[in-house]
Amino acid sequence: MALLEVKDLHTSFYTPAGEVKAVNGVSFNLERGKVLGIVGESGSGKSVTAYSIMQILEKTGKIVSGSVKFDGQELVGIGEEGMKKIRGNKISIIFQDPMTSLNPTYTIGHQLMEAIMLHTPRNKQQAWDRAVEMLRLVNVNEPEKRMKQYPFEFSGGMRQRVMIAMALACEPDILIADEPTTALDVTIQAQILELMQSLQKELGMAIIMITHDLGVVAQLCDEVVVMYAGSICEQGTADEIFYNPRHEYTKGLMRSIPTLESDGQRLRPITGTPIDLLNMPAGCPFAPRCDAAMKICLRERAERMQINDNHQAACWVNVRDARNEEGGEAE
Amino acid sequence: MSQDTLVEVKHLKEYFNINTGLFSSKPLKAVDDVSFAIRRGETLGLVGESGCGKTTVGRTLLHLYKPTDGEIWFDGKQIVTKKDIAEYREKTAMVFQDPYSSLNPRMTVADIIGEPLDVHKMYSNEKERKERILELMGQVGLNSEHANRYAHEFSGGQRQRIGIARALAMKPQFVVCDEPVSALDVSIQAQVINMFDELQEKMGLTYLFIAHDLLVVRHISDRIAVMYLGKMVELADAREIYDHPLHPYTRSLMSAVPLPDPKMARENKRIVLSGDIPSPLNAPSGCPFRTRCPYASDVCAESMPEFKDVGGGHFVACHNLDKV
Secondary structure, eight states, X not given: OOSEEEEEEXXXXXXXXXXXXXXXXXXXXXXXXXXXXXXXXXXXXXXXXXXXXXXXXXTTEEEEEEEEEETTEEOTTSHHHHHHHXXXXXXXXXXXXXXXXXXXTSOHHHHHHHHHHHHSOOOHHHHHHHHHHHHHHTTOSSHHHHHTSOGGGSOHHHHHHXXXXXXXXXXXXXXXXXXXXXXSOHHHHHHHHXXXXXXXXXXXXXXXXXXXXXXXXXXXXXXXXXXXXXXXXXXXXXXXHHHSOOSHHHHHHHHHSOOSTTTTSOOOOOOSOOOOTTSOOSSOTTGGGOTTOOHHHHHOOOOOEEEETTEEEOOHHHHHHHHHHHXXXXX | OOTTEEEEEEEEEEEEEEEOSSSXXXXXXXXXXXXXXXXXXXXXXXXXXXXXXXXXXXXXXXXXXXXXXXXXXXXXXXXXXXXXXXXXXXXXXXXXXXXXXXXXXXXXXXXXXXXXXXXXXXXXXXXXXXXXXXHHHHHTTOOGGGGGSBGGGSOHHHHHHHHHHHHXXXXXXXXXXXXXXXXXXXXXXXXXHHHHHHHHHXXXXXXXXXXXXXXXXXXXXXXXXXXETTEEEEEEEHHHHHHSOOSHHHHHHHHHSOOSOHHHHHHOOOOOOOSOOOOGGGOOSSSTTTTTOTTOOHHHHHOOOOOEEOSTTOEXXXXXXXXO
C-alpha cells in the first residue's frame, strides 16, 4: 500500500464569475521515502492539489469529490479536528515565500517551540532543546543565539531553513514543499536542495516537490507528475519523463527550455496562452495549443494510458500510434 | 575606443546614502568601479545574485540614476551635459521585469505605447501617431484590435510584449532588458526570448540583458558578465564562461544551476558555497568574495584584484587564479 493515495480528486473554487475547476480528477500514489515532483505552469492546479491534501484551501475552495488516503486512512471528510492530528505530525508543508510564512513579531525560537509543543508532549525546556537540535540539523550557525532573534534578522535562505526545521520538527512522514526555492538565488537554492536531499535520506521521509522549474525536478525527484489545467497529463519516473515524454504538452515544455543543444538556435515555444479555467473545452485542455491536435482531441479527453511499467500519459497521439502499429486505421 | 563599440562605461560608481542614525549616513556601494564595453549589435548578459548591483548598473547606464562617478560613452561620445542625456535617452530604452507594475493601469495599450512618441514629439498628426502605434503592436505580435484595452486585460506574456513595444517606440539602438522573462511561465518565456532574438536581427538592436536564470542568459547572450557585491568579477564569451569559468564565484554559480536533465544532474558536482552574501553596507575589504571563497588568502583582504584580460577577451578579477 502506498503511503499516500490520491484518487480522482476534484477541487473547485466558487467565484462570482462561476465555478473554477482548479483540480479536475487528479490521481497519484506516493510511496514511503520517495520524492515526487509535481510540475506545471501557473494555474495548472499543482499548489491547489497540495492544499487539498492538507485541507488548507481558502474559504471559496472546496473538495468536490475524490479521496485522499494517508496510510490507509481516508482524509476527505474527517473534519478539522481529525486534520489537526495529521498536519504537522504526519504531513508537513513549506511554502514558497519564507518572508510571509514566519510571524515577524515573535522570535524564531518562540515559533519553533510553539510548533513542537503543539504536536509533541514536550515541556518548555525539552522543546527548546529540540528546536536547537533542529536548527543545527538544517545548518544554521550558532543556533542558541539564533533562537532569540526575529525573522527580519535572517536572510531569505536562512528563513527557508527555519521553515524546513519547523516542518521537520515532528518527523512527518511526508513533506510537501510548495516552490521552496523559487524566491531564492541559485547558490542559496543549491544549498537548500542539497539540505533537503540529505535530510530526506537521513530521515527517510517522502517529499512532494511542487515546482515549475524542470531543473529542480531533474535534481531531486524519483517520480514526476506533469499537470496542465487541473489534470495530470503525464506521470512517470524522472528518466521516463525527461528522455521519453509521451504527452504533447510535456514535449513542448522540454523544447521550451534553453539547453546546451539549443545554443545559437531559436527555441521552440508552445504557441498560444494557457486556457481559461472558467471556460474549459470539452476535449483535451491542451488541444487548442497543440501542434499535433487531431479532431478527436477537441471532442473528447484521452484516458490515461500505460506506456510502460513506469510511465502513463493521457494523449490521443499515443492511441493513434498504438493503432498504427497494430495496422489499424488512425482516427 | 574601437569602432564597433556602442556603449562603454569606465569606472562607473553608484553610491546610495543610507541613513544609519539621526545624523549619520553611510554610502551603500551598489556599483563600485565597474568598466565594460558593449559592441554594436551584440547581447551582453549580466548575471549575479540579488543585491549584486546588476539592476543598478542597467539603470545608471541609462542615466535613470545619476552616476556617482565614472564615464558613460555612447557611439563614440561621452554623455555629460543635460542635452547629451536627452539625446541619449532618445536612442536608448528599457524593458522592466514586472509586467504588472510597469504599465499604468489607467492608460490604454495605445497610450502606453504612444507615450514615448508624445514625450519626444515624434509625429506631426494624429493619424501618423496611430499608424506608428499599430506598427509597433504588430512588431511584437499584439493584435491591433486590442489597442484600446487596458493592461489588466492581458496575460503576463502579453503585458511584457506591451512593455517591449513601448521600449521600441523611439527606434532605439540600445535596450536594457532588466529580467524581462523572469516573471513568465516556461512556455511563454520561450516565446518572448524568441521575440527578442528576432527584433535584434530585424532592427540591429544592442541589448544589455540582465537576468538571474543562467540557462536563459546563456541562450540569448553573445558575452556574459558576472557581478558580485557591486563589482564585476568576470566577463567572457557566453560559451567560454560556461565551459571554462575562471573566477571561483562564477564556478560555483555555474555549478549551482539545476540542469533540466536527470542524468547530468546526478553527475554534476555542485560547488556549494557556505554562507550568504554579506550586506553591501558592510562589504568585506579587498575582494568582496573572499568571505565565501575556498581559495581566499591574505592578499585578498588587502586589495581588490585588477579586472584584467587573461587572453581572448576573457576578463577576470582574482588574485589566486593559479590556485583555482
